[in-house]
Amino acid sequence: MDATEFDASVGGSEHLPFSANSLKFAASRSVEIAAMTESILQPSKTKLIFQTLPVHMRRRVMSHNSKRLPQRLRLAHLEQLKKSGLPPKQKRPSRKYRRRPTNLLEEYNRRQKRNVWLETHIWHAKRFHMIERWGHRLAYAPCDKSFRACYRASSAHCLMQDISYLTPISISGSMESIKEIFSSITSQKCGLGICAQAYINGCREGLINIYKQNSFPFDYIGTVQFVWTPTNPEKKQKDLWMFVHPSQSKQIESLITDLVSSKEAIEHIEPVGKKRKLSNNTSEKVQIKVWPGHFNRFCLTGPNSHAILVHSLKCIDIDKTKNNKWVCIPNVGDLYLETKSEYWNELKAIKSTSELPPRIVIGLVVKDPRTRRPSTRTKALCNTSDHVNTKFLLKIPQFVATSPLWNTSVCNSIKENRLSNAQYIKDITESQLVPGEVNDSDPKLQSLPVVLVQRQGSQDPKFKKLGYGSGWDIIIPSSYGMPFWLTFIMFGARVGGLRETENLSFEMGQSYFPPDSEAGKLEMERKEAEFKDKYFKLPPSKRVNYLKLGINSPFACPWKVLLKDWSDIPVDDFFVIRERNVLHILQGCITNKTALPEIENSASCLVQIYVKVLGKGSLKRHALIYIPQQNDIGNIESLFEPQHKDYNEELRKTRRKEHIKEIKGQRRKQSKQRKTNNNVTKKSQLKGEPSSYVKMMRELWLPSNVEVVRFGGIREVIGYVSQGSFSFTEARNCGVGYIAYNALNVLLKSNINQVLTRNTTTRKYRLAEIRVVHE
Amino acid sequence: MADEKTSQKKEENKKKPKRHHNKNYAVKKRLPARPVDGENVIFITKKTNFKAQLDKCCDLLTKGEKEIILHGLGAAIQRCCNLALQLEILFSGTCQIEVNTGTVEVIDDLEPLVDELDFDAQLRNTSSIHIRVFRTAMLGANQ
Numbered sequence: 001m002d003a004t005e006f007d008a009s010v011g012g013s014e015h016l017p018f019s020a021n022s023l024k025f026a027a028s029r030s031v032e033i034a035a036m037t038e039s040i041l042q043p044s045k046t047k048l049i050f051q052t053l054p055v056h057m058r059r060r061v062m063s064h065n066s067k068r069l070p071q072r073l074r075l076a077h078l079e080q081l082k083k084s085g086l087p088p089k090q091k092r093p094s095r096k097y098r099r100r101p102t103n104l105l106e107e108y109n110r111r112q113k114r115n116v117w118l119e120t121h122i123w124h125a126k127r128f129h130m131i132e133r134w135g136h137r138l139a140y141a142p143c144d145k146s147f148r149a150c151y152r153a154s155s156a157h158c159l160m161q162d163i164s165y166l167t168p169i170s171i172s173g174s175m176e177s178i179k180e181i182f183s184s185i186t187s188q189k190c191g192l193g194i195c196a197q198a199y200i201n202g203c204r205e206g207l208i209n210i211y212k213q214n215s216f217p218f219d220y221i222g223t224v225q226f227v228w229t230p231t232n233p234e235k236k237q238k239d240l241w242m243f244v245h246p247s248q249s250k251q252i253e254s255l256i257t258d259l260v261s262s263k264e265a266i267e268h269i270e271p272v273g274k275k276r277k278l279s280n281n282t283s284e285k286v287q288i289k290v291w292p293g294h295f296n297r298f299c300l301t302g303p304n305s306h307a308i309l310v311h312s313l314k315c316i317d318i319d320k321t322k323n324n325k326w327v328c329i330p331n332v333g334d335l336y337l338e339t340k341s342e343y344w345n346e347l348k349a350i351k352s353t354s355e356l357p358p359r360i361v362i363g364l365v366v367k368d369p370r371t372r373r374p375s376t377r378t379k380a381l382c383n384t385s386d387h388v389n390t391k392f393l394l395k396i397p398q399f400v401a402t403s404p405l406w407n408t409s410v411c412n413s414i415k416e417n418r419l420s421n422a423q424y425i426k427d428i429t430e431s432q433l434v435p436g437e438v439n440d441s442d443p444k445l446q447s448l449p450v451v452l453v454q455r456q457g458s459q460d461p462k463f464k465k466l467g468y469g470s471g472w473d474i475i476i477p478s479s480y481g482m483p484f485w486l487t488f489i490m491f492g493a494r495v496g497g498l499r500e501t502e503n504l505s506f507e508m509g510q511s512y513f514p515p516d517s518e519a520g521k522l523e524m525e526r527k528e529a530e531f532k533d534k535y536f537k538l539p540p541s542k543r544v545n546y547l548k549l550g551i552n553s554p555f556a557c558p559w560k561v562l563l564k565d566w567s568d569i570p571v572d573d574f575f576v577i578r579e580r581n582v583l584h585i586l587q588g589c590i591t592n593k594t595a596l597p598e599i600e601n602s603a604s605c606l607v608q609i610y611v612k613v614l615g616k617g618s619l620k621r622h623a624l625i626y627i628p629q630q631n632d633i634g635n636i637e638s639l640f641e642p643q644h645k646d647y648n649e650e651l652r653k654t655r656r657k658e659h660i661k662e663i664k665g666q667r668r669k670q671s672k673q674r675k676t677n678n679n680v681t682k683k684s685q686l687k688g689e690p691s692s693y694v695k696m697m698r699e700l701w702l703p704s705n706v707e708v709v710r711f712g713g714i715r716e717v718i719g720y721v722s723q724g725s726f727s728f729t730e731a732r733n734c735g736v737g738y739i740a741y742n743a744l745n746v747l748l749k750s751n752i753n754q755v756l757t758r759n760t761t762t763r764k765y766r767l768a769e770i771r772v773v774h775e
Numbered sequence: 776m777a778d779e780k781t782s783q784k785k786e787e788n789k790k791k792p793k794r795h796h797n798k799n800y801a802v803k804k805r806l807p808a809r810p811v812d813g814e815n816v817i818f819i820t821k822k823t824n825f826k827a828q829l830d831k832c833c834d835l836l837t838k839g840e841k842e843i844i845l846h847g848l849g850a851a852i853q854r855c856c857n858l859a860l861q862l863e864i865l866f867s868g869t870c871q872i873e874v875n876t877g878t879v880e881v882i883d884d885l886e887p888l889v890d891e892l893d894f895d896a897q898l899r900n901t902s903s904i905h906i907r908v909f910r911t912a913m914l915g916a917n918q
Contacts, residue, residue: 196890354806459803467806
């Protein structure tokens with residue numbers, strides 16, 4: 001054994017020192033320590049930080065969410081992320097922070113900058129598909145598939161829609177000057193004028209067709225609802241409120257303001273020499289103001305809407321008016337509370353809205369609807385067996401239509417003194433001893449003026465079920481939309497969106513947006529783009545080949561081409577007949593199969609018709625209407641369009657082959673380039689914009705220039721169906737369409753009053769009957 | 776029927792307001808006031824398919840309704856009678872019919888066609904029929 005291996009104490013030769021210098025000890029090992037710490041803090045390059053963790057501690061989201069890592073590794077991990085080029089993500093504020101009321105409101109205000117929101121927006125956004133339309137964000141259809149339920153509601157119960165997007169426009173001035181303004185933009189032939197005796201006392205709402213200045217029958221703009229505010233008949237100054245659809249409001253507003261300013265200019269020039277006094281008379285001046293968002297307007301359709309209103313609107317007593325601040329505003333005038341509440345009580349027993357005088361206007365002052373709400377959703381029913389005194393249905397009592405709602409300062413005062421929901425609940429919990437009890441006449445709640453406007457619905461039992469589409473429109477001061485809305489829902493109203501508006505107009509046989517108006521043209525373009533987009537998203541094997549079916553414009557109705565084909569002269573503008581007596585004569589001609597009368601501009605004239613398929617067969621949007629031949633009616637079952645030849649098919653195939661070849665070549669080139677030098681320039685192309693090849697292929701699928709539509713198939717085209725589907729009221733496939741006037745004349749001259757229809761996706765012809773749509 | 780009467784009477788008393796052929800007005804119809812509504816009350820119209828209405832009545836009766844009430848107005852009276860008689864045949868021996876007739880006041884609206892006139896309304900009487908179809912035997916005796 002070697003003794004040197006042991007130290008001195010055991011008998012060896014090694015002597016241990018009595019003390020050890022720690023500094024020296026560490027310094028001599030410093031290189032080792034440094035290497036160790038470095039290897040801990042910065043692990044070898046081949047591994048990422050989270051890969052150093054044991055497998056059971058690894059999480060999938062670690063790579064982008066560092067909080068999943070143990071804290072000691074986080075810093076290094078983030079460093080690594082930065083190195084690999086991932087920018088550190090911006091943190092989204094927590095949900096708790098985002099849902100704080102002030103932050104939420106800020107967010108809502110930001111989102112409202114682009115589109116106007118209605119007061120019921122948030123309620124709708126939770127339950128409906130929302131779309132952007134006419135500068136608003138509007139509800140399209142409920143998320144639950146309640147297509148049929150909405151129809152049932154409109155026909156047997158109550159369908160409610162928020163139509164607050166209608167723009168109110170107030171016009172004030174003397175009756176003569178207003179009449180003068182409207183004389184150039186409306187026509188006597190279409191129906192009653194704006195200053196007709198029937199409307200001027202304010203008891204009824206009117207409808208009027210508006211055209212561009214002095215261009216009747218061309219340049220139709222739209223139909224406008226209007227109400228005169230009831231005033232003393234002696235008073236010269238009159239106020240008129242128009243409710244204009246937002247798609248037309250800009251047009252109508254500029255049209256009327258132009259008219260007024262031009263008229264004023266003339267007035268100012270004339271009296272310079274002789275009568276100075278007349279021009280100083282400022283009361284003659286016509287004032288126009290636009291009040292977007294000043295009112296809420298809800299549209300209740302269906303027989304039960306009356307019961308809902310009866311349950312939710314309670315007239316106030318006379319001694320309770322002092323609680324309201326708005327009553328003290330000067331110019332409010334007499335409220336006629338007694339007559340109104342008496343009349344409203346009389347109407348209680350009515351079972352359906354169509355028993356009322358058509359288009360009647362009732363101004364009520366009601367209690368806050370929040371006090372009238374049932375605790376659970378119940379269906380308001382009219383269960384009384386007593387009948388209404390017919391006296392009240394025949395004659396409308398005087399002063400019923402008056403309402404302080406039309407006074408704008410009243411509306412502003414109401415808005416200011418509104419009790420918010422939180423305040424209301426706090427008030428109730430403080431004042432009511434029994435929980436759940438509500439004081440009907442709480443002095444803190446202000447009473448509200450509302451205006452009810454009846455819609456008469458169908459008045460012709462031969463055409464549509466009597467009273468279908470009737471209901472109430474309710475006009476409410478702004479900021480009170482939600483309380484009324486929720487109360488109506490609690491009493492059993494079903495809510496619909498824009499889809500239901502379109503559907504309702506179809507079921508009533510009316511056109512949703514007439515094609516000769518600006519709004520209608522825009523709507524058609526929008527629809528066309530939408531359908532085309534959908535069509536080209538399909539794989540080629542699933543696309544309908546319209547060329548083989550002999551249809552050249554499956555997604556739009558080329559009215560101008562149609563009219564040009566049916567007249568010798570070129571047509572640059574067209575219109576739809578709206579003259580009352582002419583429509584009457586047309587209907588007579590169709591039933592009696594006699595030739596149509598000669599009218600002016602018949603070459604550029606369309607007739608709106610209601611198509612009803614006889615027997616089975618469906619009718620869709622953009623279906624074509626044809627003239628039948630004499631023997632077609634007998635053997636309609638075997639009438640098919642023969643298959644057309646698709647001349648573009650070969651071309652498409654060759655183009656496709658060429659394109660594939662080209663792409664392959666490019667790819668090869670690119671890979672070669674990549675091998676030689678690394679910087680490959682990518683093709684710069686805007687996203688969303690299809691390439692020239694795609695555009696060319698689309699053109700080969702659907703040629704965009706339509707030159708002739710009349711002679712395309714074995715029968716001649718005379719018109720198109722602008723909207724068609726299964727109609728629940730008729731239990732049959734129906735459609736609203738337009739026919740060229742000259743074509744209708746040719747049809748009737750051949751002693752036939754039926755037409756052939758063909759959908760765009762089929763070769764089968766169907767027989768259908770037509771009728772002119774008129775009031 | 777009522778229209779013929781008036782045209783005869785027209786010469787007799789000219790004070791009575793004209794019913795139609797007045798070129799200044801268009802006559803529009805309103806929904807007549809309804810009697811008490813319910814599950815078992817059916818209003819017969821000329822527009823609805825006859826078979827559909829018959830099926831509806833049959834369904835109600837077979838599903839255990841003790842009685843159904845059919846209302847018909849004006850030109851729909853004949854159809855209402857037809858329906859009730861059909862039901863009697865279908866449920867032979869287990870169903871009985873009770874018929875009441877009456878008159879219902881109907882309101883017509885006169886919509887002006889010229890600017891100078893106001894809206895107006897007129898009363899018209901229409902004959903009506905109310906048929907009660909009720910079961911006499913137990914359910915399931917027939918069908």
